[in-house]
Amino acid sequence: MQQLFFLALAAIALISGVLVVFQTHPLRSALWLIVNFFAVAGLYLLAHAEFIAAIQIIVYAGAIMVLFLFVIMLLNLRRPEEAPPGYRLGQKLAAVALAALSAVVLVYGFFQAQIPLAKETTVSVGNTESIAQSLFTNYLLPFEVTSVLLLVAIVGAVILSKSKLK
């Protein structure tokens, strides 16, 4: 049953991913990417990561994609995407070859990974409490650095958005 759900959600994720890449208008790409994010959120639920699934929908499908749609509509693109002649096919082939190469490297890496035996934990993994426990004990320093990262991103975005880019 769970495998059936997994396969259905994986099919949705892959099909919407293909549509993201091969749509001509960026608005349609963005809308298909939202479908992709929802499918991946469903996969997180299947993997007992309820908190991450909620964060995925709120942050990715909510905040980030709204930002994308806002910028796409702000720029109001009319000209369709076109390629210089005699340049497109070879580039496509090279892109697919490189992507296949990266996939092969990833699969090889996954097979080479030394997988230790899992520690038997009785705590139910994935609830918000255990993530918070991990976040504020083992990963306290990265958590604080993350806040600095967000501050830097905010300052950078504000400076870039100023009308005079000098």
Added chain:
Amino acid sequence: MVVPLHYYLGLSVALFALGVVGVLIRRNILVILMCIEMMLNAVNLAFIGFADAFKAVDGQTFVFFVMTVAAAEVAVGLALVVAIFRHRATVYADDLNILKW
């Protein structure tokens, strides 16, 4: 029946490769950024799959950090796109060839 780990890893590899294809063949910077988001999602999926298989919460904590980096990257990236559009009136990577030899 539980979903085996290699299902998650296989889907993760497929989504990542799809993102690589998108980054390499598309010319619109916005779509390139979206494909980068898709690649980050593929990595998150691998993290979640491992976290579920090993019953360890560290994978989910890392996904949290990856999402933070993704949000920061999108904010700065879209600000850059808007700034470039103001300056050059284009969002196509082909038109930004001033550094090209």
